[in-house]
Amino acid sequence: MNKRNYNVFFHLHTVSGIVISVALYIIFFAGAFALIKDEITAWEKGDTVQLEQALDVDYDKITAVIKEEGYNLEGRNIRLVMPDVKQEVLVILSGSKYEDASDEDKQGAFFYINTINYTRSDYYTFYSFGELIYRLHFFSQIPKIGTYLAGFVALFFLFAITTGIIVHWKKIISNFYVFRPKAKFKTIWTDAHTALGVIGLPFQFVYAVTSCFLCLSILVLIPGNFIYNNNQKKLSEDLRPMTKDYPITYKTHTEFSLNPFMEQTLEKWETFSPSQVYIRNYGDSNMKFQVDGMVSTQQKFIGHGRIVYNVPTNDVLSIKDPLKSNYIEAVEMTVRKLHFGDFGGYWLKLVYFIMAFITCFVIISGVLIWLEARNKKNVPEKRRKYNEKVGHIYLAICLSMYPITALSMIVSKLIPRSLDASRLTILYCVFFGGWLLLSIFFRFKRDNYFTNKYTLLIGSILGFLIPIVNGISSGNWFWITFQNGQTAIFLIDAFWIVLSTISTLIILKMNKKILDKN
Structure with missing residues (x-):
């Protein structure tokens, strides 16, 4: 590839990635939890699953x-x-x-x-945090255009993946085996971005394609209407035979x-x-x-x-x-199965979960590479400060999702059943209000290291509290649910223990590196 084409694809990859980075991070972070949304609901209710x-x-x-x-x-x-x-x-x-x-x-x-007992309940009678996070992963909370917005983000993500492969094609294999933790920051983030990007590439490509299909399927109907002479009933019955009416x-x-x-x-x-x-x-x-x-x-x-x-x-x-x-x-069934990962049990969901978090890291590392690449002496001071502000905003919004998710799950468990009708309002205020406040706080702190460390710290502390709160409020201690075969409830507690432990280890590693440098 000649230098001109390389530069064109490189800038296309960078611009498309930066433009969608925050939205894409939200989709993948929320999407990871959406994989276990039903288990979250069962955990919140605390009822025995039969x-x-x-x-x-x-x-x-x-x-x-x-x-x-x-x-x-x-x-x-x-x-x-x-x-x-x-x-x-x-x-x-x-x-x-x-x-x-x-x-x-x-x-x-x-x-x-x-x-089990054949009683009726409305959709809003018990609004679950699992439902909230599931709907967030395709921006359902944004009226009318939310799903289409998520679809176009997926489309740009597909574009970013394609241009990224073109740009890194010759170095994909060699760079995959290179990791230089003692090098400068840009090199560290580049190594991590490349290695984890390659590991998650098949998963990311599948999710980009399936998300486009599910969120932008209306675009398929536009040419279909011409073929069927605007007979939408016939078109619907041919595309989705289960909808046939009599x-x-x-x-x-x-x-x-x-x-x-x-x-x-x-x-x-x-x-x-x-x-x-x-x-x-x-x-x-x-x-x-x-x-x-x-x-x-x-x-x-x-x-x-x-x-x-x-x-x-x-x-x-x-x-x-x-x-x-x-x-x-x-x-259609293949697309849905690949997207929701419902064909391999909990082990496949675990793989999907890990891949979703790897993708979140790839997104964050991409933003950090972009920041480091523009933090040079030849870049005007005004532009450097602007780039820093963008980085502070991006990281504040993205990294705040971890602690606010943990806090929202604790709140969802502690809401008394007498307030079931108000669960949606309470959870929306806690999650979106808390997310906004945390984002503003970390934005004006203007320290990416501080943001990274304390979002992990707060998230891990709250994460460790989740199984404790569950045990105290409902008696469903994780060892009891494990013994009783209550897999759905045990899974949520075990997940937060593991995730919080990993977060704590990362914080300790970060502190050690700072001490070593000093």
Whole structure:
């Protein structure tokens, strides 16, 4: 590559990386915790997780509970998302299709039903910190444009990865084995940036591509509308067959049971696990019971299947064998599996978690390289001060996420159940308010070493307090949850103990280096 092209790609890599660095750090840091969002919810509630019992859903009982809550189900579509460690089914009701239905019945609704005791709760009844951090990783808190903003950050990240490979191509292998801890700061950060960047490269590339797909999928629909002559219903059914709807007949059908359809489905395919259930045209003579799910990843990586029953006649209307691939659905399922890492259990999530934190370090080291490269005598004093301010702001915002996350988890555990309805407000004030205050404090401290050290110190102290607070407030000491097989709750406590220990070791190492220099 000639020098001109090298400089072009180098500056493109630097500029694209710096522009998105803060947003990208937030996405990866929050995304790491989003991997265990359901476990965080289980930890906050402190209830015993009986997942096997929770997955044994009584569909007739669920519809009965919905009716008892005052909902008229006639003519509605019902979507049920199967429970996880939270032990709750997400219920999404459409408005009634009947023309003579009341205005109230034509309104949709969504809520949860606990599949252990079959009680109803609203989305905001128990707002979890896991939900907050999950939504932060695609900027859901920013109205309307948040998800698209996250998608474009992912797109620029893909651009930064590509230009980074081009720039470092000849030195990737040689520099991977080089680490000079006694060299000047720019060299240390460059070595770390290159080595860890190469280690995390496959993970980062996968996340950049899958994030673009998930956040910017609306861009796929634009050319699709032209192909389908603006027939969005047909386009939607072809791209996502599970959304196919059926006409209503206005003839009632009231004598039916839903559980036998699920039993028949589970007998049909070995290792099949339902993920979503759709009940179309409830109480109508054209009522359908649809089951979407997956066979185990050991049997087939993308083993997505579907079966649709005609409820009045008990016949199978259509079937999609999970052992036979459908190209369109396989693409979407592959993207989702790779993005959420839900095909390899907790060990795969651990790998994803480590890779997410490595990426956070790569982002921070990239910012520090940029700062050191511009901290030269030939750079005008005014520009150097401006660059320093940018660095202070970037690091203050990014590094403050660690202690405020730990603090928010402690607060989320200590909020009394009598204040469940106010959890969202409390958690938003603590997390976003505390994050803002910490960012302002470290910004005006104007010392990157101080920011780095004390965010790690505060975060590690609060992190060690998390399992203690959990044990005192709920009796779920980590050794007890381990003995009782409460993996989800134990995992959160163990994670914070390990993370806080690592943070403490880093602080001690930092102090030793300062003493050695003195």
